Amino acid sequence: MLETLVTVLLHLSACLAAPVPCEERAGRLEAEIQGLMEVINDQHRYIQGLHSSQAQHLEQIPNTHLGPDNLYRDCSEAFAGGNLASGLYVIRPHSSPTALSVYCDMDNGGGWTVFQRRKDGRESFDRAWVEYKQGFGDLYSPDGEFWLGNDPLHYLTSQGKYDMRIDMEDFEGNQRYAEYKNFKVDGEKDQYRLHLGEYNGNAGDALAEAHVAPSRGQRWTGPDSTSSGIKFSTHDQLNDTQGENSAPKCIRHSKSGWWFSKCDSGNLNGRYHTGPYQAMTDDGVVWYTWHGWSYSIKSVIMMLRAADLKQPLPDISLLPEQLAAGKTAGGATEPLYE
Incomplete structure (x- = not known):
């Protein structure tokens, strides 16, 4: 530089x-x-x-949570170990040089590691490459907005097969979701390239170009419409620079980092707007297959979970009302907050 x-x-x-x-x-x-x-x-x-x-x-962070015997590889392992309460946990993915604080969502079947959350626009997502690499924002409060980081995403998804789930809500209170099999993010040397498998959900598939194999009926063309996935781009590191839907053209309206597929067809890191149609351009929090390019979504949660998640066995020493209240089995790690 x-x-x-x-x-x-x-x-x-x-x-x-x-x-x-x-x-x-x-x-x-x-x-x-x-x-x-x-x-x-x-x-x-x-x-x-x-x-x-x-x-x-x-x-x-209590020292007891930093010992090697207490560290799970992800929230899926924490859930399988009997931790039923959503909250902040300390994990250490395989190959990760350090332990990570992550928010674990134990709803929707449990075991979800949350890597992106947006609710009210208090956190700017117009960030540089190094910020998206390491992560930013406030994951330490239940309502904080954050991006966990591309390096952590790579470490997590390199451990095995993972599913991704995206929960979205618009300003009218309507909710939609999108789930993908075989979610994987490559390392920095490969520009954190995104790979996705089969889609399921009711929000539509706005990341069709990232599929490992083309989905039936999806024929969008763009910088990476083959099975090679989509490279991550920021305003200071533009990847996929060829073609009509190249990153430089797609990122012209905002400085957010994202896997630009058909420009802003699915940019959930776009600029936050306090109303559905307040954006002058397609620079908002966009999921094209649900609300089109001009509607900026109110809230988003992106999370991942091991595809082979094992359901925890209930502790027979707990009363039924304790299990219903989400109490953990004996010896399980409590979250740092709920």
Whole structure:
């Protein structure tokens, strides 16, 4: 980044010393410098905020939850181990260099690891590549908005076969969902490429281009309409740069990071609007196959679960009313909050 900035400054100095015809070029170079400086400042602010927030949250985590004997690989293992209460847990996926704090949703069959949540727009999703890589937002409060991180998504989905579920609600209180088999996110060297299997649900399949094999009736064309999946893009790292629906064209309305399939056909990280039709363009929280491009959805939860989830055995020492209240079996790990 610094080498690029120095090169631009040298070109600008040479151009300013030349006659008037260089003025147009100088203007473009100045704009490029401004853009680079904004990216650097965004990254510095993110790193400083990350250090501050992590230092505060580590103090709140009991040491007993950080021992190797208490760490599950994901929320599916926590659920199978008898943890029936939704809340914050500490896990460590295979190959992950560190433990992760995650929100586990034990409803809808249980065992869901939540990796994205949006409710009221308090958290901006116009973020740089490094922020989407590490994750951002507030997953420590039950109503916080956050993105868990592309690295954690890669570690989680590399452990075996996973399903993905998306729950959505519009401003009229209507709810829809989309589920996908064989959910997988590649590593950073492959631009966190998204792969999806069979679709099921009532919201429509707005990520058809990510299917491992084309679904019947889906013939959308775009930057990655083959079985290779869809690359992740942000405003400072544009992937899939060829074609009518390339990332640079798709990301023109917002700075959100997403797997841009037919532009904003399914961009759930778009800008949050406080009403359904307040967006001037298709820059909102969009799921095209449900509400089209102009409707910005009110709330979204994205989560994943192991395909071979085992249901926990009930503890026969608990009374029926205790089981109904979601009490955990003996020896199970309680969430850090519910």
